Amino acid sequence: MEIRSISPWKWQDERSYAQAVEAKNVTSTLYVSGQTAISADGVSSDADMQTQLTLALQNLEQVITEAGYECKNIVRLNVYTTNTAELWPNFPILQAWVAKHGTKQATTLLEVKSLFETLSVELEATVVK
DSSP states (O other): EEEEOOOOSSGGGTTBBBBBEEEEEEEEEEEEEESSBBBSSBOOOOOOOOHHHHHHHHHHHHHHHHOOGGGGGGGEHHHHOOOHHHGGGHHHHHHHHHHTTTTOOOOEEEEOOOOOOTOEEEEEOOOOE
């Protein structure tokens, strides 16, 4: 498999994503449902954005790993939040996670009116191998 990031500009590099991602010779694709700050017991977090983002990333990584995939092969990562202004100060947490895995994914960030129960951030990924 070969993954190629396409970014005609440099400004997106500071935001830890690529404008487009091409994946060639893929043997399988994993479509990961939105991962949030829900505990293993199914309890939705009512914690602050930093705590919820951290737990959502842990849950995302667990699902990807248990499926036999690697986070470095995420080709698309969609971020949904109920409050972009609260997410921005915590965005370095996501950027550090992306850097840790060496991921260069296409990303879309959307502010939505609400998420399930008390949740404030949700991460949806497409992973290849």
